[in-house]
Amino acid sequence: xxxxxGVTKRFGDYVALDDVSLEVPxxxxxxxxxxxxxxxxxxxxxxxxxxxxxxxxxxxxxEDATAVPPQRRxxxxxxxxxxxxxxxxxxxxxxxxxxxRKKPKAEIEDRVGxxxxxxxxxxxAGRYPSQLSGGxxxxxxxxxxxxxxxxxxxxxxxxxALDAKVRAELREWLRxxxxxxxxxxxxxxxxxxxxxxxxxxxxxxxxxxxxQIGSPAELYDKPANPFVMGFLGEITKVxxxxxxxxxxxxxxxxxxxxxxxxxxxxxxxxxxxxxxxMLGGGNTISAQLTxxxxxxxxxxxxxxxxxxxxxxxxxxxxxxxxxxxSEAEEAPx
Amino acid sequence: xxxxxxxxxxxxxxxxxYLVALVMVPxxxxxxxxxxxxxxxxWEQVTTPAGISALNLSLIIVAIVVPLNVVFGVVTALAxxxxxxxxxxxxxxxVDLPFAVSPVVVGVSLILLWGIDGWFGGLADHGxxxxxxxxxxxxxxxxxxxxxxVREVEPVLHEIGDEQEQAAATLGASxxxxxxxxxxxxxxxxxxxxxVLTVARSLGEFGALIVVAGGVSGESQTLxxxxxxxxxxxxxxxxxxxxxxxxxxxxxxTLFLMTxxxxxxxxx
Numbered sequence: 001x002x003x004x005x006g007v008t009k010r011f012g013d014y015v016a017l018d019d020v021s022l023e024v025p026x027x028x029x030x031x032x033x034x035x036x037x038x039x040x041x042x043x044x045x046x047x048x049x050x051x052x053x054x055x056x057x058x059x060x061x062x063e064d065a066t067a068v069p070p071q072r073r074x075x076x077x078x079x080x081x082x083x084x085x086x087x088x089x090x091x092x093x094x095x096x097x098x099x100x101r102k103k104p105k106a107e108i109e110d111r112v113g114x115x116x117x118x119x120x121x122x123x124x125a126g127r128y129p130s131q132l133s134g135g136x137x138x139x140x141x142x143x144x145x146x147x148x149x150x151x152x153x154x155x156x157x158x159x160x161a162l163d164a165k166v167r168a169e170l171r172e173w174l175r176x177x178x179x180x181x182x183x184x185x186x187x188x189x190x191x192x193x194x195x196x197x198x199x200x201x202x203x204x205x206x207x208x209x210x211x212q213i214g215s216p217a218e219l220y221d222k223p224a225n226p227f228v229m230g231f232l233g234e235i236t237k238v239x240x241x242x243x244x245x246x247x248x249x250x251x252x253x254x255x256x257x258x259x260x261x262x263x264x265x266x267x268x269x270x271x272x273x274x275x276x277x278m279l280g281g282g283n284t285i286s287a288q289l290t291x292x293x294x295x296x297x298x299x300x301x302x303x304x305x306x307x308x309x310x311x312x313x314x315x316x317x318x319x320x321x322x323x324x325x326s327e328a329e330e331a332p333x
Numbered sequence: 334x335x336x337x338x339x340x341x342x343x344x345x346x347x348x349x350x351y352l353v354a355l356v357m358v359p360x361x362x363x364x365x366x367x368x369x370x371x372x373x374x375x376w377e378q379v380t381t382p383a384g385i386s387a388l389n390l391s392l393i394i395v396a397i398v399v400p401l402n403v404v405f406g407v408v409t410a411l412a413x414x415x416x417x418x419x420x421x422x423x424x425x426x427x428v429d430l431p432f433a434v435s436p437v438v439v440g441v442s443l444i445l446l447w448g449i450d451g452w453f454g455g456l457a458d459h460g461x462x463x464x465x466x467x468x469x470x471x472x473x474x475x476x477x478x479x480x481x482x483v484r485e486v487e488p489v490l491h492e493i494g495d496e497q498e499q500a501a502a503t504l505g506a507s508x509x510x511x512x513x514x515x516x517x518x519x520x521x522x523x524x525x526x527x528x529v530l531t532v533a534r535s536l537g538e539f540g541a542l543i544v545v546a547g548g549v550s551g552e553s554q555t556l557x558x559x560x561x562x563x564x565x566x567x568x569x570x571x572x573x574x575x576x577x578x579x580x581x582x583x584x585x586x587t588l589f590l591m592t593x594x595x596x597x598x599x600x601x
Contacts, residue, residue: 048503049502049503050499050502050503069502070499070502070503071502071503071505071506071507072505073503075503076503076504077499077500077503079496079499079500081496083496083497083499083500084497085497085500085501085515086493086497086519087518087519096501096504096506096514097504097505097506100501100504100505100506100507100510100514101505141500144500144504145503145504147504148504148505
């Protein structure tokens with residue numbers, strides 16, 4: 001278990017973390033999700049001992065680790081750009097942590113062989129990092145981090161530098177690996193899809209603070225605020241409500257608390273149908289229907305329809321999140 | 334760009350002609366004069382007691398200066414590349430100063446400091462002679478060669494970044510282990526290149542040495558000083574050519590190493 005208690009970190013005048021507290025349960029796979037500049041990487045680096053907090057403390061398994069150097073924290077750290085030891089072979093990279101601990105040669109050999117098999121690099125022991133693809137380098141880096149049997153595995157945007165296909169493969173692979181190895185894992189990402197597909201728990205961060213903690217379903221269905229709602233999926237505004245496009249119900253006749261709108265465009269997206277509507281006041285929104293719903297309604301452009309919003313995820317829109325959610329989408333890799 | 338045949342040939346002719354006239358011909362002349370009377374005559378001039386002593390002294394200075402510059406250079410480069418401290422800009426400038434200051438000025442300033450009337454002149458009373466002896470020559474050579482290792486290693490450190498070092502730390506390596514196993518192998522070609530430049534510059538140093546080295550034949554005379562002494566004082570032009578050819582030979586060797594290293598230095 002990792003406990004972060006009231007951690008604040010400043011870089012000059014810039015506040016990277018503002019009184020952040022968090023608990024990461026043993027054996028969990030937790031994602032720190034947020035746009036760039038939200039403080040998630042800084043939090044991970046503080047947990048790993050690569051940065052010192054200005055205020056607050058870090059406990060790992062009940063022991064205060066705030067001032068413990070990274071060497072003695074029992075962590076494995078995986079960097080976005082692999083941090084491969086370029087002048088060493090794959091074998092020597094993975095063996096590094098054991099070799100600085102002066103473990104017997106035979107033991108190192110066995111462990112490295114075993115790990116290379118787990119990460120699917122068994123035939124690559126003699127290669128140099130420059131001879132590997134990005135995905136292979138990152139798997140090597142994971143094997144290297146796991147070699148020292150860390151209590152905690154910390155991953156800083158581990159798939160951020162890879163192309164989409166490899167990223168999806170590695171995500172799936174990491175999820176399975178976690179099921180087998182079961183080491184407490186904390187993963188930083190700005191990609192909500194990655195967080196949703198891989199983590200059992202997600203910590204959403206923005207502006208140096210934690211906005212919400214919960215399972216992917218909890219965050220999606222019951223977002224605590226417009227930022228979380230907008231960061232985890234598409235949102236649109238109907239009347240005074242913020243709502244997900246698939247929580248909009250379209251009818252041909254007015255009902256209780258319904259909004260009148262005109263269909264401006266219908267786009268078929270395979271299983272889904274996107275309906276663009278103009279509401280009173282010139283506000284354009286888009287609703288998402290299943291193919292069956294759309295067919296049953298027999299919608300056509302120019303139809304006057306009535307919308308209602310249903311579902312748990314509806315938030316009153318005191319603070320419009322439009323600016324912030326568009327900022328989140330721009331988060332660079 | 335010149336695409337026609339005539340402009341291309343003209344450009345080539347100018348470039349090669351310039352190099353031939355200014356570099357190849359003068360050096361070739363010395364080479365020609367040295368071996369004009371055969372190898373034996375050259376060998377006799379080079380193996381005189383003064384000749385051997387000068388070669389020895391030049392090599393001894395290199396042997397002392399290189400390790401000191403390696404240690405100082407790597408430490409300074411690490412401090413500049415990895416640290417963020419007050420006065421970093423000033424340190425950067427001071428490191429480059431020897432590039433700008435004429436070696437003669439270096440020699441004069443060393444006499445001011447270490448000479449009999451200088452701040453540390455009192456050392457001579459305790460039997461420690463700096464000026465006109467080996468320590469002075471070493472200090473002068475260090476002064477003029479100081480930037481090479483720093484300037485070759487620092488950019489490499491910037492380029493490799495500190496992620497590998499951080500990764501090593503998270504894997505349990507102490508800073509010592511990280512330095513020997515990660516940092517040093519990563520900077521090795523840049524470091525070697527800095528060493529080669531240092532060697533070449535040390536062997537060739539003249540301006541500062543002629544001020545601080547007594548130039549006593551067989552004692553405090555390096556190869557460059559020997560060339561000068563034979564040519565100017567002894568009117569032994571042939572002897573000067575022979576000693577110059579030895580210097581050139583050493584320079585060509587370092588140049589050859591430099592070319593080899595330059596290929597290795599290219600990022601993978």
